Every structure is written in C-alpha cells, then in structure tokens.
Amino acid sequence: QVQLVESGGGLVEAGGSLRLSCAASGRAFSNYAMTWFRQRPGKERDFVATISYNGGKTYYADSVKGRFTISRDNAQNTVALQMNSLKPEDTAVYYCAAHWGVVSTTASDYNYWGQGTQVTVSS
Secondary structure, three states: OEEEEEEOOEEEEOOOOEEEEEEEEEOOHHHEEEEEEEEOOOOOEEEEEEEOOOOOOEEEOOOOOOOEEEEEEOOOOEEEEEEOOOOHHHOEEEEEEEEEOOOOOOHHHOOEEOOOEEEEEEO
C-alpha cells in the first residue's frame, strides 16, 4: 500500500518553470515505478513521464520531451517533475501514480494515485 501526496502546482506565465513533488508513504517505495500523468478539462488522463524503480530508466511523452525532467529520491520516498519552458497547453491537473515493478505509460495499470495538483500556465 502506498499513499501519494503531490505539491508544487500553481500559476505561472508561459516560458516559466515549476517543480512538482510527490511524497510517498508506505513500505517498499523503491520497488515501484513512478509516473506523472495529467488531465486537462474534458480530456482523459494522459501520460507525462515515468521513472523506473531505481531511477535507471525514464520515458517522456513527446509533448514534454526536452522540457520536463522526472527524478526520484528513494531515500526520501519522493519523486519530482521539473517543468521548464511551460506552455499554456501544459495547463492541467497533474497526478503522480505508483506501479509495482516495471514502468508503464497506461493509466489503467496504476493502483495508487495522489489527489492531484493544479498547474495553470498563462499566455
């Protein structure tokens, strides 16, 4: 069982940066792949970035590649998403999610979700 709490969202101008953080409680955090998804109004939840259990592998959606960086600290039970060069189309609620074992970009594979944090990018 893993409980996840996101923080770091807010309002930023286009071109700006934000850093999201997800704090996990529960055991065996280092056994979980961790992923950020986002959901825009009226849209499905989309994959953003994922990181393997030990941080050795990362994958990104094409729309954020080169602008966003996912990282994790297994000693602190946290995962972060550094978002640079933000665009208005990045506006969404961002969720972190945990998946036991291998990475997955499919939301339905995830059993553990945070409550989400709002990111709003103004033009």
